[in-house]
Amino acid sequence: MTDDAEHRIAEIDIDEAAITSANPDIEDERRIAQFDLLEKNHFVVDAIPGPYRLKLQVQEQRLGFNITSLKDGSERSHQISLTSFRRLIKDYFMICDSYANAIRHATPTQIEAIDMGRRGLHNEGADLLIERLQGKIEIDHDTARRLFTLICALNQRQ
8 A cells, every 4th residue: 555645535526416315314424424535545546646536426327436636637537337336235225224213213232233234234335346446446445435335325316
């Protein structure tokens, strides 16, 4: 891994049109993930100096990573298919709904069990994202987890 002071996302733009009807719980998670991502992340694009501006968008069942170097203005775009993420995204929304309901009505033990499942889905989504970006973009596990939350937000109506 390289120096995170240079190789990081410093600005992020998300296709807001895709997430206008977010439920409040998912919207809170998206805002937190975005804030945490900008606070600390590891993001390296080969042959482009960081820090970076990242624009995430969904087009025709593909997730677009449009990356601009804030240092020299150079740009790269990468797209990955969302097909392999569909089950995880669906499961993520189901477990987030269960978690929100559990917070209101369940015992602490039940809430903890649902939260463990939610964390497991985040880890699985992060691992898949790291795998799909391999050779294009280098990210660490925490960055991948936060990006997975943002990917889910972009796919809530897909």
